Amino acid sequence: MDLRNVDLNLLLAFDMLMTERSVTKAAQRLSIGQSAMSSTLARLRKLFNDPILVREGRTLVATPLAESLAQPVHDLMTGVESVLTRRDQFDPATAERTFTLIANDYLTMTFLQPLIARLSTEAPGVRLRIFPTGDDAPARLRKHEVDLLLMPREAIEERIDFPYQHLYRDRYVVAVDRDHPEVGETITIEQFSTLPYVAAASGHQRSLQEMQLDFLGVPRNIEITVGFGMAPFLLRGTRLITLVHETLAKRFEDAAGIRLLDPPIPRLQPITEIMGWTRRTDTDAGNRWLRRAIVNLAADFGSEATG
Structure with missing residues (x-):
């Protein structure tokens, strides 16, 4: 031919x-x-x-x-x-570009918020479009519908066949009302299993923490199921308890009027947030700049996330 x-x-x-x-x-x-x-x-x-x-x-x-x-x-x-x-240049101070990301509300509120705040001065022409996570998130990345994927490694069930990098780990903590009448400085497994519980959901699915609790056979007295970003704000003035990411809970601890406790579940594992991209954009200067910015953000964020 x-x-x-x-x-x-x-x-x-x-x-x-x-x-x-x-x-x-x-x-x-x-x-x-x-x-x-x-x-x-x-x-x-x-x-x-x-x-x-x-x-x-x-x-x-x-x-x-x-x-x-x-x-x-x-x-x-x-x-x-x-x-x-390969020879592309990217100057964030003058570039006009929109990047699309997949990240859940928790990541956007806690992890990406400082980056969003800095863009207005460091990269005024750069815009972010952030889509929520779902079962099709890795597939959307492979189809080049988004530039970056940020989500827990534990939430990706299939083999990862795209470039990715670990960002940070985030453990779970128990959140209760600041003046909870029955919970002191610690909480027992019996209290965790019997007190009214706010279960966290991710979209229409159970969250990773709820799936892990089910796997470990930890019973809960579930009274309410909401998105995990909302759960800490429902505890004030109630007997309700919930299990939440530590970085999210710390960010809103004062505003929500809550206290944070170590969970009474020894085998409860933290989540590992990763950032994925495609081989097609691996050498793209703009994509590399955004990845570096997120990695630098993770370095500052990691000590907070690991407590």
Whole structure:
């Protein structure tokens, strides 16, 4: 095949079609119309003399040839992007750029807030779009829908196949009302299991701490289930207790009117927050700058997180 007669933009379209397995979504990702994407698919079929994608019911399924080409073409596009961005320069003081991140409310309120505060003076043209975490968070990163993923390593069940870095560890503490009538300087496992309890949820799922307590067989007298960022603020003037990340609890200890205690559960494990990105953006100057800023933030944050 003479490459001079091949439009290499077709390979970019092929990579996007194999990633999305949808003409409509691939068109949206490439910012072109669906009809234009359909025409591109027709050109790909002619180029490879293969249907590439065939319809089975309501879904599109890749042919064996397309499947065999998917990874080599993806690696090729990643390499091309790496070459084009290698010499890229990024000056945060003058750059105009929006970065997209996935991070939960807890991370945004406690960890990212200082970075957000600094951007207005150190990088006034830099904007952050922060999306909440979900089951599809790693998949969205792999599809290049976001620039960075920040979430607990323990929440990613599958094998991690993208570059990532540990940021810090955060332990759990028990939070109670500052004037709780039954809990003193310590709390027993019997009190933890019988006092009315605020369970933490992450979206529509149980949080990591609740799953860990279930795994350890620790009973709770659950009266309320809320997002974990809200749990500390429900304790004032009640007998309620909850288990919460230490950094979140310390940040709002005075405002929420709570006291923090060591949990009476010896095998309770902390969480490990990580930052993930893609190989395609590994050498991008802007992405590297943001990663360095977050790593530096984690270095300052780590001593607080580990108590």
